[in-house]
Amino acid sequence: MTITDIHITPIAVADPPLLNAAGLHAPYALRIIVELVTSDGVSGWGEIPGSAKTFAALEQARDCVIGRSPFDINAITAALGAIAKPEQRTMTPWDQRQWVHVRSAIEVACFDLMGKATGHPVVDLLGGKARERVPFAAYLFYKHAGAGGELEFGSEPTASGWTGARQASALDPDGIVAQAKAMVSHYGFRSIKLKGGVFEPVVEVDSILALREAFGPDVPLRLDPNAIWKLETAIEMGRRLEGVLEYYEDPVRGQEAMGTLAKAIDLPLATNMCTTSFSDLQGSVKWQSESIILSDHHFWGGLRASLELARFCDAFGRGLSMHSNSHLGISLAAMTHLAAAVPNLTYDLDTHYPWQDGHDLVANPLKFEDGAIAVPDAPGLGVEIDRDRLASLHENYLSCGLTDRNDEVEMQKVEPGWTFQPTRW
Amino acid sequence: MTITDIHITPIAVADPPLLNAAGLHAPYALRIIVELVTSDGVSGWGEIPGSAKTFAALEQARDCVIGRSPFDINAITAALGAIAKPEQRTMTPWDQRQWVHVRSAIEVACFDLMGKATGHPVVDLLGGKARERVPFAAYLFYKHAGAGGELEFGSEPTASGWTGARQASALDPDGIVAQAKAMVSHYGFRSIKLKGGVFEPVVEVDSILALREAFGPDVPLRLDPNAIWKLETAIEMGRRLEGVLEYYEDPVRGQEAMGTLAKAIDLPLATNMCTTSFSDLQGSVKWQSESIILSDHHFWGGLRASLELARFCDAFGRGLSMHSNSHLGISLAAMTHLAAAVPNLTYDLDTHYPWQDGHDLVANPLKFEDGAIAVPDAPGLGVEIDRDRLASLHENYLSCGLTDRNDEVEMQKVEPGWTFQPTRW
Numbered sequence: 001m002t003i004t005d006i007h008i009t010p011i012a013v014a015d016p017p018l019l020n021a022a023g024l025h026a027p028y029a030l031r032i033i034v035e036l037v038t039s040d041g042v043s044g045w046g047e048i049p050g051s052a053k054t055f056a057a058l059e060q061a062r063d064c065v066i067g068r069s070p071f072d073i074n075a076i077t078a079a080l081g082a083i084a085k086p087e088q089r090t091m092t093p094w095d096q097r098q099w100v101h102v103r104s105a106i107e108v109a110c111f112d113l114m115g116k117a118t119g120h121p122v123v124d125l126l127g128g129k130a131r132e133r134v135p136f137a138a139y140l141f142y143k144h145a146g147a148g149g150e151l152e153f154g155s156e157p158t159a160s161g162w163t164g165a166r167q168a169s170a171l172d173p174d175g176i177v178a179q180a181k182a183m184v185s186h187y188g189f190r191s192i193k194l195k196g197g198v199f200e201p202v203v204e205v206d207s208i209l210a211l212r213e214a215f216g217p218d219v220p221l222r223l224d225p226n227a228i229w230k231l232e233t234a235i236e237m238g239r240r241l242e243g244v245l246e247y248y249e250d251p252v253r254g255q256e257a258m259g260t261l262a263k264a265i266d267l268p269l270a271t272n273m274c275t276t277s278f279s280d281l282q283g284s285v286k287w288q289s290e291s292i293i294l295s296d297h298h299f300w301g302g303l304r305a306s307l308e309l310a311r312f313c314d315a316f317g318r319g320l321s322m323h324s325n326s327h328l329g330i331s332l333a334a335m336t337h338l339a340a341a342v343p344n345l346t347y348d349l350d351t352h353y354p355w356q357d358g359h360d361l362v363a364n365p366l367k368f369e370d371g372a373i374a375v376p377d378a379p380g381l382g383v384e385i386d387r388d389r390l391a392s393l394h395e396n397y398l399s400c401g402l403t404d405r406n407d408e409v410e411m412q413k414v415e416p417g418w419t420f421q422p423t424r425w
Numbered sequence: 426m427t428i429t430d431i432h433i434t435p436i437a438v439a440d441p442p443l444l445n446a447a448g449l450h451a452p453y454a455l456r457i458i459v460e461l462v463t464s465d466g467v468s469g470w471g472e473i474p475g476s477a478k479t480f481a482a483l484e485q486a487r488d489c490v491i492g493r494s495p496f497d498i499n500a501i502t503a504a505l506g507a508i509a510k511p512e513q514r515t516m517t518p519w520d521q522r523q524w525v526h527v528r529s530a531i532e533v534a535c536f537d538l539m540g541k542a543t544g545h546p547v548v549d550l551l552g553g554k555a556r557e558r559v560p561f562a563a564y565l566f567y568k569h570a571g572a573g574g575e576l577e578f579g580s581e582p583t584a585s586g587w588t589g590a591r592q593a594s595a596l597d598p599d600g601i602v603a604q605a606k607a608m609v610s611h612y613g614f615r616s617i618k619l620k621g622g623v624f625e626p627v628v629e630v631d632s633i634l635a636l637r638e639a640f641g642p643d644v645p646l647r648l649d650p651n652a653i654w655k656l657e658t659a660i661e662m663g664r665r666l667e668g669v670l671e672y673y674e675d676p677v678r679g680q681e682a683m684g685t686l687a688k689a690i691d692l693p694l695a696t697n698m699c700t701t702s703f704s705d706l707q708g709s710v711k712w713q714s715e716s717i718i719l720s721d722h723h724f725w726g727g728l729r730a731s732l733e734l735a736r737f738c739d740a741f742g743r744g745l746s747m748h749s750n751s752h753l754g755i756s757l758a759a760m761t762h763l764a765a766a767v768p769n770l771t772y773d774l775d776t777h778y779p780w781q782d783g784h785d786l787v788a789n790p791l792k793f794e795d796g797a798i799a800v801p802d803a804p805g806l807g808v809e810i811d812r813d814r815l816a817s818l819h820e821n822y823l824s825c826g827l828t829d830r831n832d833e834v835e836m837q838k839v840e841p842g843w844t845f846q847p848t849r850w
Contacts, residue, residue: 071545072553074768118543120496125550127729128497278740285710304552307729308736315703315737343499 014149021197023411044113107302115380220246259287321347329362439574446622448836469538532727540805645671684712754787
């Protein structure tokens with residue numbers, strides 16, 4: 001079985017006006033869908049965050065996969081590595097993020113193909129199920145009213161349930177609790193994460209305390225200020241959250257500051273910002289910057305690389321959970337197979353999926369039941385692509401005018417003069 | 426495909442009277458062969474170091490594999506882990522070495538089955554070939570005359586070539602050079618390792634210098650005193666070997682001493698003694714105890730675990746090579762597939778195979794050409810087992826009276842009163 005073609009499709013999926021430390025989500029989130037086609041007419045699928053640079057890098061990767069077997073990931077990776085090197089003057093050098101995105105997209109599509117070729121779900125090719133069901137967490141955002149991508153979502157301010165909550169604003173503790181109740185009621189999540197870094201730290205701490213009040217002590221809570229708090233702020237807020245948070249995600253910036261914070265408070269720190277690649281692991285050990293690494297196969301270079309990260313976590317006493325960006329069902333399936341295969345991936349995973357639910361290009365998206373997804377047994381990732389939907393999401397991309405994520409620019413549209421500050425409070 | 430049976434066969438293979446820091450090799454080396462049989466009549470094979478304890482542990486593992494798919498390695502590992510815990514009072518708790526041996530034997534046999542089930546060589550299931558040929562190193566020993574296992578080898582003191590060298594004594598630099606020339610001439614090895622820790626350190630340094638004189642500067646040399654030198658001895662000898670050795674393997678005992686030595690001399694240190702499991706990695710980083718880790722899938726828990734170790738080595742600036750014990754062709758095939766799949770396994774691998782060559786239970790053993798083995802493309806490990814030879818090697822086991830490796834006892838048979846000393850010189 002040889003890969004004979006690669007189709008690289010940038011798409012844009014409606015995304016609500018979610019707030020975060022970097023600004024505001026645009027009306028569309030960008031993804032890139034990679035389809036590898038084999039000589040026997042089978043397609044394997046991958047999905048990664050979208051940008052014009054990543055698209056260009058994937059286009060350059062074409063010759064690295066055509067003619068190779070999907071089992072030959074080492075050879076494909078070596079070929080990609082040769083392109084990625086700056087000394088290849090005929091090509092634009094890639095930065096680390098493009099490199100891992102390209103690797104991940106192609107590796108996941110190869111795993112989909114390997115699974116289909118062998119009749120096994122991807123989880124089997126990663127060591128088999130360590131668990132039958134993969135639990136996810138509710139992912140809350142402060143947000144403006146609206147559901148993004150106006151052409152698709154329209155406006156139904158009177159909608160109830162999760163649909164209504166997805167459209168409603170949530171700009172204070174009450175709004176966050178209402179959002180949480182709608183999301184948890186709809187999906188059954190048993191853990192809750194709040195994206196912070198948006199309002200004064202006391203408001204965000206109050207939101208967490210309101211969630212605790214509303215859901216009780218059995219629902220683990222997490223707060224992620226995206227590294228824009230000063231160390232002294234993070235210490236002060238952390239002390240208020242001791243015994244309340246399951247983990248405290250990236251309150252401050254950088255491994256050294258995280259390590260200092262870890263010693264000052266009695267809360268596990270988690271990160272997807274200070275330890276985000278294998279080249280950060282020496283610093284992680286030096287600074288003891290986190291207790292929990294939030295892995296992400298899109299950012300660490302694929303599924304097998306994530307298994308390797310998991311072993312590091314086990315050997316160095318790190319917990320392991322999973323980070324998410326806005327994503328659709330291919331990524332959701334890849335995350336599910338991977339999490340099912342990692343014995344020490346024991347925290348409920350992050351997912352943005354509810355914010356895009358109903359807009360998937362997957363015809364048979366994996367379903368949340370009681371907040372968890374049953375690991376599919378179909379060959380490969382187990383997802384079927386709706387090509388009409390893929391074409392429609394590509395049309396969105398062409399028409400929306402976005403070519404990269406820039407939350408600062410989006411924020412300036414509603415708050416002129418707003419600027420991102422690496423350390424705000 | 427379900428595993429329906431497991432056959433665990435202890436075997437004894439003729440082994441020459443090789444000297445090392447622990448004493449003397451017995452006339453037979455013990456291995457255990459594990460055969461997993463599936464519902465469709467396919468056999469998958471694994472091979473590990475033999476001992477009565479490991480055999481008993483494997484017998485206890487029977488229920489962990491029967492009824493499971495060979496793809497379900499995580500489930501099998503979890504079941505083995507439940508047995509291995511000391512709180513399981515109905516079973517004998519396993520020590521760490523038995524645990525990793527059992528895991529490795531079963532995991533390799535599962536990979537053989539997965540390869541056969543999917544029509545792919547094991548290397549494909551580990552990421553595909555990072556190289557077409559896996560280079561090995563000559564592994565020299567000081568030795569007494571004789572070729573071990575008298576019933577099998579007989580005595581041909583006039584034999585020439587490698588057969589003669591395998592029977593001849595090698596008790597000084599000249600003997601070592603003669604052994605090296607015979608082994609290199611026969612197999613084409615391009616690197617040479619000398620097992621030391623046997624004679625006064627100056628004799629062993631002189632042996633290395635004699636090898637350098639005989640083979641020139643283009644043949645990498647390694648010396649392994651098996652951790653029985655004092656730190657000051659290792660520093661003194663190390664300085665004589667700067668610019669001569671490719672790496673200096675375990676001259677002293679323990680991570681702290683290795684770390685101190687590493688700072689004192691200008692030679693890369695390698696280990697398969699101070700950093701031998703994932704639980705040692707934190708100490709490895711703390712003490713910076715070695716530059717190169719000699720992996721061994723038998724000792725680190727299998728092929729996938731070895732990929733995970735490889736990633737640690739890459740992320741923490743460690744080189745990676747491979748350790749060997751006396752072994753036969755199943756282990757040789759597993760080592761070859763694994764090494765082919767690990768991009769950063771770039772040193773020529775250790776192998777004892779020449780000392781057992783011709784006594785293999787594999788009917789189609791992998792062949793060394795120019796010191797390297799071409800990675801086989803047949804499904805699974807690509808080895809066919811000669812069941813008559815397996816039965817004969819099992820007869821050896823039953824008749825030889827050995828149930829565990831004890832080089833000290835063997836040494837006392839030729840040097841009464843000899844005792845192992847953890848630090849001798």
